Amino acid sequence: MSTKVTRDRAVVSNFGALKSVAIVAIGMMLGQAAAWLLMLVSARSLGPTEYGAFGALSVIPLIASTTALALQVVVARHVAAGGSHETVSRWIGVQVGGIAMLVVVLLTPLLAHLLQFDTWWPLLLTAATLVPLAITFRQLGLLQGAQMHGRLAVLYAVSAGCRAAFGIAGAVLYQSAFAAVMGSAIGAAVGAAAGIPFVRRFRSYEQDPSKPGQFLGEVGHATHSLIALYALTNVDVLVARTHFAGEDAGLYAAGALITRIVFFLSTAVVITAFPHMVRDTARGIRTKAVVLVTGIGAAAVLACWLLPSLAINAVAGPSYSDITGYVWVFALTGTGFGVVQVILYSQLAASQRLAAVTLWVGALAVIVLGSTVGAAGPPSLAATTATVAWTLAAISVVVQRRVVRRRSSESV
Numbered sequence: 038m039s040t041k042v043t044r045d046r047a048v049v050s051n052f053g054a055l056k057s058v059a060i061v062a063i064g065m066m067l068g069q070a071a072a073w074l075l076m077l078v079s080a081r082s083l084g085p086t087e088y089g090a091f092g093a094l095s096v097i098p099l100i101a102s103t104t105a106l107a108l109q110v111v112v113a114r115h116v117a118a119g120g121s122h123e124t125v126s127r128w129i130g131v132q133v134g135g136i137a138m139l140v141v142v143l144l145t146p147l148l149a150h151l152l153q154f155d156t157w158w159p160l161l162l163t164a165a166t167l168v169p170l171a172i173t174f175r176q177l178g179l180l181q182g183a184q185m186h187g188r189l190a191v192l193y194a195v196s197a198g199c200r201a202a203f204g205i206a207g208a209v210l211y212q213s214a215f216a217a218v219m220g221s222a223i224g225a226a227v228g229a230a231a232g233i234p235f236v237r238r239f240r241s242y243e244q245d246p247s248k249p250g251q252f253l254g255e256v257g258h259a260t261h262s263l264i265a266l267y268a269l270t271n272v273d274v275l276v277a278r279t280h281f282a283g284e285d286a287g288l289y290a291a292g293a294l295i296t297r298i299v300f301f302l303s304t305a306v307v308i309t310a311f312p313h314m315v316r317d318t319a320r321g322i323r324t325k326a327v328v329l330v331t332g333i334g335a336a337a338v339l340a341c342w343l344l345p346s347l348a349i350n351a352v353a354g355p356s357y358s359d360i361t362g363y364v365w366v367f368a369l370t371g372t373g374f375g376v377v378q379v380i381l382y383s384q385l386a387a388s389q390r391l392a393a394v395t396l397w398v399g400a401l402a403v404i405v406l407g408s409t410v411g412a413a414g415p416p417s418l419a420a421t422t423a424t425v426a427w428t429l430a431a432i433s434v435v436v437q438r439r440v441v442r443r444r445s446s447e448s449v
Contacts, residue, residue, distance in 0.1 A: 054309065057186045058329070062305035064190025068197030069301070075201040079208040079217055090159070090214035093152045095221075097163050098170060101137045103267065105171045107259035108133045109178035110311070110385055111252065116182025116239075117312035117386075133256055134171030138164045159215050166222040169229035176232040179239050184312050188235050196228035203227065258392075259385055265396035266381055269429075270300060270374050272400050273422040276407040281415065289415040291353035292360045295367035296374070296422075298352070299337045303330040303375025307382045314386035323383045327376055327434065334372025341365040366419045373426030380433040389440070399429040 076095070080088050108130065141148075141164035145157050154160065173196045180189040200221050207213075207220025277289035310326040341348045345361035348368075377396070384392035402425045411418035 054325070054329070057184075057309045058305050060186045060190045061193075061308050062302065064193035065301070065305055065308075067190075067194035071194070071197040071201035075204045075208075075221070078205045082205075082208045082212055083214060083217065084212070087212065087214045087217075090152075090154070091208070091217045094159055094163050094214065094218050097141060097148075097160070098166055101141070101167050102170065102174075103263050104133060104137050104256065104260045105167075105174035107256050107263055108171055109174040109181065110259045110263075110382070111255045112175055112178025113182035113311055114315050114386060114388075115252075116179055117184075117315035129252060130172035130175035131168060132253070133175075134168035136253075137167040137171065141167065159218055162215070162218050162222055166218075166225045169222075169225040172229040173225070173232055176229070176236045179236045181308055182312050182315075183239075184309075185235075186309065189308075192232050192235050195231050196225075199228035199231060200224035255388070258390060262381060262385060262393040262396070265393035265400070266378060269377070269396045269400040269403070270296070272403050273370075273407060273418060276404060276411070277415065277418055280408060280412045280418075285415050288357055288360050289418060291349065291357040292364055292367040292415065292419060294352045295337075295341065295348065295364060296371040299334055299368050299371025300374045300378070302333050302337070303372075303378055306330050306333070306375075307378055310379070311382050311386060314383045323379065323437070326379045326383075330375040330379055331372060334368065334375055337368040338365050338372065341368045360415060363416050363419055366416075366423050370419070370423040370426045373423065373430045376430035377426065377433055380430075380437050383437060395429060395433055395436070399425055402429075 076092075079091055083091060112129070142161065145160045145164070148154075148160055149157055152160075173192075177189060177192060177196075180186075180192060201224065203224030204217050204221035207216035207218070210216065274290055274293050277286045277293075281289065306326055306329050310322055313322040314326075342365040345364045346358065349357050349361055349364050377399070381392055381396065403422055406421050406425060407418050411421035
């Protein structure tokens with residue numbers, strides 16, 4: 038009887054985990070769809086010249102969002118470690134966003150020259166969006182750490198939807214890049230305000246005055262780790278652009294979209310599992326997350342292998358049919374990167390300071406091997422990147438397992 042009860046509880050637990058992952062994934066996909074809609078409508082409304090300016094300005098908050106995402110990770114870790122009603126100062130979002138804004142403001146003269154802007158105002162306005170953006174990511178971190186997955190998914194969609202809606206309004210009504218940026222800035226502020234009711238239950242407390250820079254230091258470390266992850270998962274496209282002719286580079290970039298989509302699906306698993314990783318430093322939750330990411334990836338690989346034309350047509354269109362023979366390799370790469378992401382977040386959950394080292398090594402391996410072995414063509418580069426991804430995944434799993442065992446033996 039006890040065995041049956043245990044088995045039934047495990048089934049319920051696994052179903053609950055899958056349900057949470059699905060909820061978070063839906064919210065993230067809706068948010069991503071809103072961002073894509075903003076770019077699509079802006080491209081049609083602004084025209085090439087103004088859209089080029091808007092596209093360049095959009096890169097700044099995209100890069101700065103790495104720091105905001107790091108803030109979300111650190112806030113989630115503190116909430117998960119200290120209980121759902123205890124969190125960091127309510128001003129930490131303003132502080133992190135203010136630092137990011139100050140950096141952009143100081144770089145404005147250089148950015149205006151590089152991006153060929155006659156005035157600084159669009160750049161300064163873009164910098165101002167970083168504060169409400171950081172506030173929103175703090176709110177997301179609170180909900181993630183407290184495992185409020187429904188609210189987390191809704192806030193993902195609402196915050197991105199606000200930025201997109203106001204940005205689209207500016208682009209359509211005034212048909213200028215400045216108006217689109219102004220709309221996005223207003224939308225970011227509205228999104229941050231909309232998130233306040235979601236986190237009203239949390240009690241705020243001031244940080245220990247004896248360690249004023251500790252929290253910001255953690256954010257800095259997490260930012261470095263996430264930058265390394267983004268470098269690892271995107272550098273192959275740059276290698277393709279450097280070594281291939283225009284058409285082959287475009288074909289590879291289209292296939293890399295499959296990699297990004299599969300990798301994106303693993304992010305929902307990581308976000309859901311992260312609070313458990315904080316409280317359970319043993320390898321149990323990490324193993325479950327790796328298995329789940331691998332299972333989702335295996336389904337994607339199988340789908341791309343059985344229906345390659347459908348997969349590439351859905352993502353990029355029939356013009357990229359030349360890669361249908363190996364489109365499944367891109368899904369395999371995305372799965373490997375997903376496993377690496379699980380290990381990275383388990384390291385961040387345990388505050389391991391060397392989390393980014395293996396990621397930079399992996400990115401360097403993609404550059405070196407991709408520029409030699411993979412330079413023969415898109416199929417070779419795809420196979421090379423997949424090999425690096427899974428080699429790095431295997432090494433990361435083994436190393437992290439040994440670290441956990443050593444820490445467990447030291448604590449006994």
